[in-house]
Amino acid sequence: MRIGGGKSLLTQTHERALDVSGNTAPLIVTNRDYYFLSRDELETQQVKPHYLLEPKGRNTAPAVALAALWVQEKDPDACMLVMPADHLIKDTPSFYTAVQHAENLARDGFLVLFGVRPTAPETGFGYIEMGDKVSGQAQVVRRFVEKPDAVTASRYLAQGNYVWNSGMFCFKAGTILDAFEQYSPELLAAAREVHAAIRTDCDKSELPASFAALENISIDYAVMEKAKNLAVIPGDFDWSDIGAWKAVAEAIPADEKGNTSNNCQTIVIDSQNTHIETKDRLVAVIGLNNLLVVDTPDALLVADKSKSQEVREVVSRLKAANHEAHKTHRTVVRPWGSYTVLQDAPGFKIKRISVKPRASLSLQMHHHRSEHWVVVSGTAEVVNGEQIISLQANESTYIPAGNKHRLTNTGEDELALIEVQCGAYLGEDDIVRFEDIYGRAQ
Secondary structure, eight states, rough: BOOOSSSSSSHHHHHHHHHHSOOOEEEEEEEGGGGHHHHHHTTTTTSSSSSEESSSSSHHHHHHHHHHHHHHHOTTOOOEEETTTTTTOOOOOHHHHHHHHHHHHTTTEEEEEEOOOOOOOOOOSSSEEEEEEEEEEEEEEEEEEOOOHHHHHHHHHHOOOEEEEEEEEEEEEHHHHHHHHHOOOHHHHHHHHHHTEEETTTEEEEGGGGGGGGGOOOOOIIIIIISSSSSEEEEOOEEEEOOOOHHHHHOOOTTTTTTEETTTTTTSOBBSSSSSESSSSOEEEESSSSSOOOOOOEEEEEEGGGGGGGHHHHHHHHTTTGGGTTOOEEEEEETTTTEEEEEEEEEEEEEEEEEEETBBOOOOOOOEEEEEEEEEOOEEEETTTEEEEEEEOEEEEOOOOTOOOEEEOSSSSOEEEEEEEEEEETTOOOOEEEOOOOSSSO
């Protein structure tokens, strides 16, 4: 998402990492499926990151453990700054000051957490109760508190010794590994086996399938809530965990009635404190108060702002119903480009396919569907069974079910084409890959 200055949250986090580390290349731990998307997003950055790619999500404890093993191998004395990629921090000078303080504490053997002074009785965040002073602003961690109800959150705000748990940390690689050894030895032992089997290729290191067997647990539960050498720095920098649409709304300047929108073409009449998120369509609202209206090609959400954290219940119901919306967007990014589903109905599906210059889809075959390709712009080289043909704009080809086929953009500009699929079954899992330059072939 592009919030606060036009850059994506990932790009902003990457730039913060470069600033605090003196342009040392950061390590990004992410899902294997997000590698190409992340790499393309950071393509213009002068310093490129390294990637540690997970075959399956396993929460923050396994991710931090593998990152620490990776970092320690590079530099046994290194300090690690752990930052989620979806945070918005505008006051970067104050953040950098807090990081410098955290590094000093980390080199003294502390596991350092970054707390954020609460500005409202927020029920969507975890809290940290602070104790005695450690050094400067840093204080001892008395306890962690799960997301409280509104009454409890109001009491924490009034007491003044509670901060939001930001989910950012600073520690030496050796210190956090020692903590894993003491409090989660089985997880660390399994992580060491996974680390020993890492396959490295250029800028990325892929974790083996055995990573999926690691315990699915957060770093807070696995280590932080048990450790004794904790310190928390109550940061004076602004901070937002963009984990709900209410947080997105708060990151956008409001009009005189508290309304916000990411699109200047929205029409707002007689409404207050309402956020409108739209991309392609004109949205008009009349007589609304404290609502969220989020219109995307995938779905429409209308919710009270106070209920913004409960979108997860919608996702849970979609998963329970095995609805396609919880698995894919209408526009799906692939290593070679992207495709957008224009229409999906019984017996046929229509896509717009965009292929990057010099990129190529896998050599593949479908059991249950045939495909018609019409080139809109660019130059395509098509493998269709035993044939290799070249197609220009306004030219087409037909690919019967069972035919091996491949699409390549041989030009220097984007290749755009319309694909019409016909068949009794049109699921994305009806694909057999024989060759693939991105390593996705079976």
